[in-house]
Amino acid sequence: MDEKQALAAFAALSQETRLRIVRLLVTAGPEGLPAGAIGDAMDGASSSRMSFHLSHLEQAGLVTSRRDGRSILYAAAYPALSGLIEFLMRDCCGGHPDICDPAFKTLSTCCSPSVTGACS
Amino acid sequence: MDEKQALAAFAALSQETRLRIVRLLVTAGPEGLPAGAIGDAMDGASSSRMSFHLSHLEQAGLVTSRRDGRSILYAAAYPALSGLIEFLMRDCCGGHPDICDPAFKTLSTCCSPSVTGACS
DNA sequence: TCAACATCTCAACAGTTGTTGAAATAAAGG
DNA sequence: CCTTTATTTCAACAACTGTTGAGATGTTGA
Numbered sequence: 001m002d003e004k005q006a007l008a009a010f011a012a013l014s015q016e017t018r019l020r021i022v023r024l025l026v027t028a029g030p031e032g033l034p035a036g037a038i039g040d041a042m043d044g045a046s047s048s049r050m051s052f053h054l055s056h057l058e059q060a061g062l063v064t065s066r067r068d069g070r071s072i073l074y075a076a077a078y079p080a081l082s083g084l085i086e087f088l089m090r091d092c093c094g095g096h097p098d099i100c101d102p103a104f105k106t107l108s109t110c111c112s113p114s115v116t117g118a119c120s
Numbered sequence: 121m122d123e124k125q126a127l128a129a130f131a132a133l134s135q136e137t138r139l140r141i142v143r144l145l146v147t148a149g150p151e152g153l154p155a156g157a158i159g160d161a162m163d164g165a166s167s168s169r170m171s172f173h174l175s176h177l178e179q180a181g182l183v184t185s186r187r188d189g190r191s192i193l194y195a196a197a198y199p200a201l202s203g204l205i206e207f208l209m210r211d212c213c214g215g216h217p218d219i220c221d222p223a224f225k226t227l228s229t230c231c232s233p234s235v236t237g238a239c240s
Numbered sequence: 241t242c243a244a245c246a247t248c249t250c251a252a253c254a255g256t257t258g259t260t261g262a263a264a265t266a267a268a269g270g
Numbered sequence: 271c272c273t274t275t276a277t278t279t280c281a282a283c284a285a286c287t288g289t290t291g292a293g294a295t296g297t298t299g300a
Contacts, residue, residue, distance in 0.1 A: 003139065011134035014127055015258080035277060049259065051278050070267050070276045085205055135288080155247060169289065171248050190246050190297050 001083035005061060009084050012060035017042055018053045022062055025076040032075025034068070121203035125181060129204050132180035137162055138173050142182055145196040152195025154188070 039050040159170040
């Protein structure tokens with residue numbers, strides 16, 4: 001994850017519809033969802049609007065797509081999300097690791113395999 | 121950190137100059153830097169341009185400011201950064217904690233107090 | 241008080257972004 | 271093949287964003 005990619009990712013996440021799409025896909029799991037279902041979840045946004053935002057997210061590397069019959073399935077690009085967080089934390093750690101501790105604690109109680117289910 | 125705050129933060133971070141300012145301030149530590157010094161670091165950006173971006177970042181809650189003599193010192197708002205990461209990870213954890221593992225590992229080697237200095 | 245310094249405010253402008261609606265493409269099933 | 275379903279592409283338009291340069295504001299030390 002370099003600066004250019006991070007900028008594209010942040011730009012993609014700075015739009016309400018797109019942020020909601022990402023959150024939906026992230027919780028939907030690796031299988032992804034068809035574009036239509038995503039549109040329905042976004043209070044029935046028009047198909048062209050969905051297509052615009054989904055391409056934008058794919059361009060930014062935050063989601064992937066694959067065709068399945070008539071539908072196109074979109075799924076969260078988990079490594080890109082991890083990379084973005086890593087990019088932020090890399091900054092955060094520069095000389096001041098203690099500062100990052102709150103975030104670290106959140107993650108360790110939320111995401112550590114041994115503490116599954118503790119997510120708030 | 122709610123959706124509105126997250127959107128503002130992502131929007132603020134999606135601009136090259138502002139992302140660089142945040143990275144600079146994060147590594148500069150809690151004391152912060154005067155606006156002029158930040159401007160110099162941004163290949164001598166004009167003062168009005170700096171003022172615009174710094175206010176934008178402050179509005180988004182990512183930096184704080186305080187006057188010190190003639191200068192105004194800007195510092196990274198570390199809790200806001202942690203909060204943003206937490207917001208992302210909260211999404212990431214929804215039902216699939218194993219997915220977040222790469223990010224978790226990065227943090228544990230980078231930010232844990234017991235592994236200080238391991239930041240890449 | 242005045243001159244120098246540090247930063248902010250404002251209006252104008254160019255460039256970018258998101259929405260809409262209509263038309264095009266692609267796949268499935270009768 | 272033709273119809274239906276699913277999604278994308280395109281042009282037009284309104285709204286928003288970042289830059290610039292000029293001027294205003296606040297602070298310090300002589």
